[in-house]
Amino acid sequence: MSSRLPLLALLILLPLCxxxxxxxxxxxxxDGQWVGLCAEQAQRWECQLRAGLGLMIHFRLLAWSALVTALAGFLLPGRAGWWLAFAGLCLGIPALVLYTASLAVFAVVVAGLRLVRR
Structure with missing residues (x-):
């Protein structure tokens, strides 16, 4: 495997995330359209997905999974630790954007520190 592949994956997948x-x-x-639609027709699959995502945000599942993955990546040596830290960063970015910044910021910092470590 090329030594530039992890860096290339980081530079491509992180902005997409x-x-x-x-x-x-x-x-x-x-979006106001979804708020109104889901208030009227809560049984639609889109509204169920939106409600499930709301529960994930409420219980901070993304932030906790990002923190656990980033810490595991920080502690594991070698390429496995790098990829776990990358996964923690990819979970931490959505957690930051989706209203759980207080916990996800630690996951992003830990993952970022592991990604720049040799």
Missing amino acids: VAASYGLRFAFME
């Missing part, structure tokens, strides 16, 4: 997170937040969670 940020863009997808903001798209999910502003086009699906905060």
Whole structure:
């Protein structure tokens, strides 16, 4: 495997993760169209998905999974630790964007520290 592949994956997937997170937040969670539609027809699958995502946000599942993954990546040596830290960062970015910044900021910092460590 090339030594530049992890860096290339980081540079490509991280902006996509940020863009997808903001798209999910502003086009699906905060859009007035979905709020009104789901208030009237709560049984639609889109509304069920939105409610499930709301519960994930409420219980901070993304932030906790990002923190656990980033800490595991920080503690594991080698390439496995790097990839776990990358997964923690990819989970931490949506957690930051989706209203759980107080916990997810630690996951992003720990994952970022592991990603820059040799």
